[in-house]
Amino acid sequence: xxxxxxxxxxxxxxPGCCSPNLAPRIGGDEVRTLSDDLGVLAHPxxxxxxxxxxxxxxxxxxCDLEAALPVKQPTVSHHLKLLRAAGLIDCERRGLWVxxxxxxxxxxxxxxxxxxxxxxxx
Amino acid sequence: xxxxxxxxxxxxxxPGCCSPNLAPRIGGDEVRTLSDDLGVLAHPxxxxxxxxxxxxxxxxxxCDLEAALPVKQPTVSHHLKLLRAAGLIDCERRGLWVxxxxxxxxxxxxxxxxxxxxxxxx
DNA sequence: CAGATATATTGAAGAGTGTCAATATAGCAT
DNA sequence: ATGCTATATTGACACTCTTCAATATATCTG
Numbered sequence: 001x002x003x004x005x006x007x008x009x010x011x012x013x014x015p016g017c018c019s020p021n022l023a024p025r026i027g028g029d030e031v032r033t034l035s036d037d038l039g040v041l042a043h044p045x046x047x048x049x050x051x052x053x054x055x056x057x058x059x060x061x062x063c064d065l066e067a068a069l070p071v072k073q074p075t076v077s078h079h080l081k082l083l084r085a086a087g088l089i090d091c092e093r094r095g096l097w098v099x100x101x102x103x104x105x106x107x108x109x110x111x112x113x114x115x116x117x118x119x120x121x122x
Numbered sequence: 123x124x125x126x127x128x129x130x131x132x133x134x135x136x137p138g139c140c141s142p143n144l145a146p147r148i149g150g151d152e153v154r155t156l157s158d159d160l161g162v163l164a165h166p167x168x169x170x171x172x173x174x175x176x177x178x179x180x181x182x183x184x185c186d187l188e189a190a191l192p193v194k195q196p197t198v199s200h201h202l203k204l205l206r207a208a209g210l211i212d213c214e215r216r217g218l219w220v221x222x223x224x225x226x227x228x229x230x231x232x233x234x235x236x237x238x239x240x241x242x243x244x
Numbered sequence: 245c246a247g248a249t250a251t252a253t254t255g256a257a258g259a260g261t262g263t264c265a266a267t268a269t270a271g272c273a274t
Numbered sequence: 275a276t277g278c279t280a281t282a283t284t285g286a287c288a289c290t291c292t293t294c295a296a297t298a299t300a301t302c303t304g
Contacts, residue, residue: 019178022186024170031166042160043262044153047239048146054243056141062281064144075263077282096271096280102243111240117169118233121176121224165292184251197293199252218250218301246304253298260291268283274276 025120034117037110040086045069046079050102053089059099147242156239159232162208167191168201172224175211181221 024031041047052068053060066076080100083089088107091100146153163169174190175182188198202222205211210229213222 018183018186018189022174022178022182023190024173025177026170026173028166031169035164035166035169038160038164042157042164044150044157047153047157048148050243051146051148052144055147056144060144061140064140067140068145072264073281074283078262098281104244107240107243111237114236114240115233118229118236121172121229122226194294195251196253200292220251248303251300261289273278
């Protein structure tokens, strides 16, 4: 009796089309972190902010970014906050102005992780 | 009179903090395409699907993917559709089953574009 | 053709995201 | 202190994304 049940289950789980034991090689935490980081990059305004910070190596104040972007000041602040929370940029206050700058090591580390992922897809 | 107004405007647009002529080097279309592509990658299920397709080089049927993922069948179909719309994968029907596979050239091209972007951030 | 199975599509519900006006905060200048 | 300027935060709204049950479609089998 248990024999019959076992056979049924086995056939059900392998109906002739499947490669068994297929599983993603990237696990729960790792894949979550990676997709979160990709999500931070996946916005035109944020990509453009990173690009502008990369140009003016030192520091760029928010009013410059705002002037160069097609969104209003609170939206710029919002995206800056997300980039900062992701550890990709940081800022420093000088008088009235706040100057943002890239955290190049963090970007380098993200680049490395992304490349590793792409290489895993060969 | 116009002189005074001109001076006011000039001072307003350059209050002493700003680097003038700052603009993103990546334009509207290009940055939109890139962020869209990143958005497709920015999901754990989709990353895991790509990873599994990369493992079984040839073809993987949907039931295998479904068995290995923590979401139901319609959700798997949904993510497969997004990946296909992005040009990263394609599929082929064989009898009852549909086999999905990576489009490696597309992935390679995306990798190249991403790398170029990261290099631009130096 | 009728029944069975694999996958796709539809439609709805809930969560999350992007944007901005309004307001708050922080620092300078008078 | 008062006012002024740069940036941050809040709150609301619209929109998109993710997920799934239900249903539809496609294909095989008898």
